[in-house]
Amino acid sequence: MAKNDEEVIKQGYMVKRSQNKKIYTPVNYKQRWFVLNRKFLIYYDNDSEDKRKEKGRVDLENVHSVEAILLSSSIEENRPQGISYPFQVGYQEYNQDYALHLLASTPKERTDWILALRTICRYNKNLRTKYHTGVWNSKRWTCCRNTVRGSVGCENCTTWPFSSEEKENFTENKSLGTSQSSHIMPGGGGGGGGATPGTPSAKQKEKPAVRSKVVIALYNYKAIESGDLSLEKNAEYEVLDDNQEHWWKVRDTHGNVGFIPSNYVKEKDLIGLQQYEWYVNDMSRQRSESLLKQEDKEGCFVVRNSSTKGLYTLSLYTKVPHPHVKHYHIKQNAKGEYYLSEKHCCATIADLINYHRHNSGGLASRLKTSPCDRSVPATAGLSHDKWEIDPQELMLLEELGSGQFGVVRRGKWRGSIDVAVKMMKEGTMSEDDFIEEAKVMTKLQHTNLVQLYGVCSKNRPIFIVTEYMRHGSLLNYLRRHKQSLTSNQGLLLDMCIQICKGMAYLERHNYIHRDLAARNCLVGSENIVKVADFGLARYVLDDQYTSSGGSKFPIKWAPPEVLNYTRFSSKSDVWAYGVLMWEVFTCGEMPYGRLKNTEVVERVQKGLILEKPKTCFKEVYDIMRKCWSQLPENRPSFRVLKEQLISVAQRLLVD
Ligand code: ADP
Numbered sequence: 001m002a003k004n005d006e007e008v009i010k011q012g013y014m015v016k017r018s019q020n021k022k023i024y025t026p027v028n029y030k031q032r033w034f035v036l037n038r039k040f041l042i043y044y045d046n047d048s049e050d051k052r053k054e055k056g057r058v059d060l061e062n063v064h065s066v067e068a069i070l071l072s073s074s075i076e077e078n079r080p081q082g083i084s085y086p087f088q089v090g091y092q093e094y095n096q097d098y099a100l101h102l103l104a105s106t107p108k109e110r111t112d113w114i115l116a117l118r119t120i121c122r123y124n125k126n127l128r129t130k131y132h133t134g135v136w137n138s139k140r141w142t143c144c145r146n147t148v149r150g151s152v153g154c155e156n157c158t159t160w161p162f163s164s165e166e167k168e169n170f171t172e173n174k175s176l177g178t179s180q181s182s183h184i185m186p187g188g189g190g191g192g193g194g195a196t197p198g199t200p201s202a203k204q205k206e207k208p209a210v211r212s213k214v215v216i217a218l219y220n221y222k223a224i225e226s227g228d229l230s231l232e233k234n235a236e237y238e239v240l241d242d243n244q245e246h247w248w249k250v251r252d253t254h255g256n257v258g259f260i261p262s263n264y265v266k267e268k269d270l271i272g273l274q275q276y277e278w279y280v281n282d283m284s285r286q287r288s289e290s291l292l293k294q295e296d297k298e299g300c301f302v303v304r305n306s307s308t309k310g311l312y313t314l315s316l317y318t319k320v321p322h323p324h325v326k327h328y329h330i331k332q333n334a335k336g337e338y339y340l341s342e343k344h345c346c347a348t349i350a351d352l353i354n355y356h357r358h359n360s361g362g363l364a365s366r367l368k369t370s371p372c373d374r375s376v377p378a379t380a381g382l383s384h385d386k387w388e389i390d391p392q393e394l395m396l397l398e399e400l401g402s403g404q405f406g407v408v409r410r411g412k413w414r415g416s417i418d419v420a421v422k423m424m425k426e427g428t429m430s431e432d433d434f435i436e437e438a439k440v441m442t443k444l445q446h447t448n449l450v451q452l453y454g455v456c457s458k459n460r461p462i463f464i465v466t467e468y469m470r471h472g473s474l475l476n477y478l479r480r481h482k483q484s485l486t487s488n489q490g491l492l493l494d495m496c497i498q499i500c501k502g503m504a505y506l507e508r509h510n511y512i513h514r515d516l517a518a519r520n521c522l523v524g525s526e527n528i529v530k531v532a533d534f535g536l537a538r539y540v541l542d543d544q545y546t547s548s549g550g551s552k553f554p555i556k557w558a559p560p561e562v563l564n565y566t567r568f569s570s571k572s573d574v575w576a577y578g579v580l581m582w583e584v585f586t587c588g589e590m591p592y593g594r595l596k597n598t599e600v601v602e603r604v605q606k607g608l609i610l611e612k613p614k615t616c617f618k619e620v621y622d623i624m625r626k627c628w629s630q631l632p633e634n635r636p637s638f639r640v641l642k643e644q645l646i647s648v649a650q651r652l653l654v655d
Contacts, residue, residue, distance in 0.1 A: 010036045010116045012109070016043060017101040029103070036113075038120055041089065041100075058091055058100055063121040065090035065131040065157050066114055068270045069101075085110040089117060090131055097150060099135070108242060111213060111267060130336055131157050134310045143310035144332040152336045154310075155272075156348060213239040215250065215265035218274055219376045224414050225383035229258025234275060237265065246445060247384035259384035263377050263445065273303065273312075273349060278370040280304045285315070285653065286491040287527045289325045291371050292317035299368030303330070303349065307650045312349060314340065318364040326364045375525050378451035378467040381442040382413060387454035389413070389465050394456070396421060400472060404545065404552070405429065406461065410468060418468040419453060424461050427541065431462055434539040438464075441535065444509060448502030450522055450532040469522035469530060477523045478588035485587050486615055490653045493620060495529045496581050497645045502531040503577060504638035507570045511535060514568050516576040517557050518583040555600055556591045561632055563601055571632035574641070578627025585613040585620065619648045 011034060018028040032043040032055060042057040069086045085104040090097065104110035121127070130153035134143030141147075144154035214236055221231035229250060231237070240257065241249035247259045266274050273279040280288065283304045292300050298319050306313040312330045317323070328340050330349060337345035338352045341362035346352040353367060360366045381387050397410040406425035413419050424431070434455075441452045456463040471477050474495070478485060485492060499521060506513060513520075514537035522532050537546070544550035548563055559575035561567040579591050591610055592600045609628045612621040623644055629635045636644070 005039045006037050008035055008037055009120070010034075010113065014105075014109075014113070015103040017103070034102075034113075036116055036120070041117065058089060059093075060117075060121050061124065062091040062093055062126070063089055063117070063124055064092060064126045064128045065153075066117045066121065067131050067133075067155075067157060068110060068114060069133050087114055088131070090128070092126065097136075099132070101135070107267075111269075114269070127157075128153065129157050131155060144336070145311075146332060146334060146336070148334055151334060154332050154336050213242065214268045215239055215248075216268050216271050216275060217260075217265050219264050221260060221264050221379075222416065223258060223260075224416070225386060227259055228383050229256055229260050231260055231264055236268065244384070246380035246443065261379035263379070276303075276350060276353075278303055278353060278367075283526070284490070284494040284497070284649070285313075285327060286488065286494045288315040288327075290491070291526050292325050293323065295369075295371045296323070297369055299365040300371060301367045302370060303353065307646070307653075314353075314363075314367075316364060316367065320364065328363065375528070377447065378445075378453070380445040380451065382417065382453050382465075387439050387442045388458070389454040389456050389463070391456040391459060391463060394419070394421060394463070394465070404540075404542075411465070413453070413465070420466050420468045422464040422466070424464060426461050429536075429539040429541055431457070431539075434536075435462070437535065437539070444506070444511065444534070446502055446505040447528070448498045448530050449505065449534065450530045466532070467530075469524040469532075471523035471525075473519055474521035474523055474529060475518040475583065475588050478518060478584060482587040489585075489615065489617065490649070491527065492584050492587075493645065493649050493653070495527070495584055496620075497642065497649065498529045499531055499580065500577065500638055500642045500645055503573060504642050506531070506534055507573070507638045510570075512568050512570055513573045513576070514538065515554055515557075516573050516580055517554060518580055518588065521580070551597075553597075555597045558604075559628075559632065560604055560630055563604065569632060570637065571635045574627050574632075574635045574638065577638070577641070578624045579610065581620070581624050581627070582610050582613060585616040589613075617648070617652055619652065620645075623648065 013031055014034050015029050016032045016034075018030070030045075032045065033052070035042045035044070039060060040057045041060060043055050044052045045055050066089050067087060069088055085107055087102055087104065087110055089100040089102065091100070092098070102113070104113055132141050132143050132146075132151075132153040133155050134141050136142075136149055139147060141149075141151070141154070146154065217231040217233050217235050217237065219231065220233050223230040229237075229252060235252065237250040237252055237260070239248055239250050242262070244262075246262055248262045248265075249257065250260050250265075251257045274281070278301060280291075280302045281304065283291070283302065285307070288302050288304055292302065292315060295317065297317065299316070301314060301316040303312055303314050305311075306329060314328045314330060316326050316328065318326065330338055330340060330352065332338055333342070333345055335345075337347060338349050339345040340352065340356065344352075344355055344359070344361045346355055355361065356363060356367045358366070382389065393414050395412040395415065397412065400408045400410055400420060402408065403422075405428050406423045408420055408422050411419045411421040435457045438452060438455045438457075442454055445451060450469060451467040453465045453467065455465065503513070503516070511534060513531065513534045515533060516531065520531070520533045522530050524530065540546055542550075542552065545552040547553060548555065548558065548566055554576075555563070557576040557579045559572050561569075562572050562575075582591060583589065592603070595603070607630060609625065612618070623641065626636055627641070
């Protein structure tokens with residue numbers, strides 16, 4: 001191997017998933033030290049050079065695809081916690097297809113690896129246009145269920161990083177008749193006929209092409225603060241600085257530079273279906289039904305991830321013969337083409353949707369519109385590095401309710417953004433400590449957590465400004481809609497799953513809620529449920545609330561170790577979550593009815609638990625019971641709970 005081929009282009013830790021296992025548990029994921037040179041991707045079991053033992057290598061010449069994998073793909077199952085950015089390197093050896101599944105620890109790390117690998121492999125003769133997002137398992141691909149191992153993939157590969165200059169070089173090399181291996185290894189170091197100095201490929205050898213990160217806006221965003229930049233849906237932006245998690249500095253195509261919320265954009269290479277207004281990601285069957293029924297338009301539709309990972313479902317509203325929603329699995333044939341009715345197959349899902357816009361082709365209706373009132377996610381704070389909000393910029397509107405700290409009112413920030421403003425009664429909380437904490441809390445961001453935008457802390461009373469949730473508290477929502485909800489167990493289970501996802505995020509960030517209950521969750525449009533008031537309990541000054549003997553202490557949501565030693569943990573949140581599930585499935589009944597607090601404590605100490613709500617599935621009640629294990633270590637984590645709930649939903653409800 002030429003010396004240059006051994007030059008290390010990139011190295012670092014990643015987690016590698018074993019190949020050819022039947023069931024994947026965390027032991028099948030091993031941390032390895034990866035070294036990339038121009039010829040091989042090599043992995044070792046140790047990073048210190050003298051003790052290194054090579055565990056395997058991929059000959060880059062054989063690579064046919066390098067792709068980020070969607071979060072919904074099967075590789076997510078049982079993967080180790082906290083490492084969330086999978087990608088795969090597909091290659092062929094001795095006519096057999098393999099895929100190396102790797103997990104990077106940050107999105108940036110993943111992009112960097114993908115780009116480095118693609119830069120080296122970009123001239124490979126066997127590059128593919130399709131790849132499988134799943135794995136070959138039990139004689140079929142988990143992503144598309146295709147039973148042909150050598151079948152072309154089911155997802156389109158993203159475009160490889162050819163700049164126009166690189167493309168020209170490629171054609172030039174070809175026309176010069178340089179041997180294949182010089183195409184395979186840009187820089188001509190690949191064994192055979194190397195490029196002569198001065199040729200374009202020799203230039204590349206000195207400096208592998210580096211491409212900047214390009215993102216596409218998923219939503220419009222209006223910059224309000226100076227230093228921020230507006231986003232136009234579907235436009236491209238070049239990322240200049242992504243060191244902060246939630247606010248990135250980007251440049252638009254006119255050369256304007258500014259900060260944008262990172263959850264409003266998606267990397268161009270990874271955008272997939274997200275660019276389409278009809279794609280709603282992880283929306284459940286029940287939520288898609290209520291969204292489409294709310295729109296009440298013939299032919300209104302969405303495409304969502306099916307509860308079977310890696311598959312998609314079309315949900316379509318029709319009024320014939322009576323208003324209802326039909327759900328169709330989008331299937332794939334052996335060629336990897338998509339179809340709803342076998343007569344009309346298309347290369348991509350987008351083509352298929354377009355086809356059915358013009359032809360019902362067996363569907364209950366032609367596809368016409370998608371719900372227009374799609375909610376836009378909240379940003380982490382109202383601008384980059386902003387958590388102190390000027391009260392002059394808040395227009396206070398109607399009262400939404402009042403709670404333990406005072407009145408909550410709807411508001412508009414700078415006349416355009418809906419917010420909820422909690423006006424803290426003086427003397428109810430240790431304000432200075434809370435204001436410090438608020439800086440951290442604005443950075444917690446998840447679809448199922450009520451976003452803290454910031455605080456007005458310069459005047460008294462202080463205001464806490466959060467995302468506005470139009471349907472108010474979950475407890476009241478459950479009670480108000482008891483009749484319709486009781487008959488919709490799927491929607492109730494979906495609410496529990498959403499809350500569990502928000503809590504799993506808090507758990508991952510070692511953040512304890514301390515007062516999880518239905519009264520502290522809120523409901524927004526599209527039946528979205530979010531957890532509110534996390535961590536706030538620590539700053540309450542009222543003894544009646546903070547001490548377990550106090551009259552306002554949430555005793556009915558507290559596990560034995562909190563009652564006995566005030567020992568809070570994520571596992572005490574899990575107990576409270578079990579009680580919250582019970583509240584959801586009874587549509588807002590009071591746990592333990594009219595029992596007095598002292599009687600509840602006695603019962604809990606004796607190991608007596610809440611009874612099964614009448615209409616609740618046994619499988620769901622079994623999960624509640626696990627949350628009420630006496631010893632905290634015997635309770636499942638939120639991550640595990642989430643998986644169990646999703647699998648119960650899959651088994652009990654038709655997708
Ligand atoms: P506290 O925490 O002070 O006890 P809550 O957070 O319970 O107060 O708020 C009281 C009521 O105000 C809630 O029950 C709900 O109806 C309403 N509310 C609170 N926050 C919001 C919000 N972000 N969006 C909409 N309504 C809200």
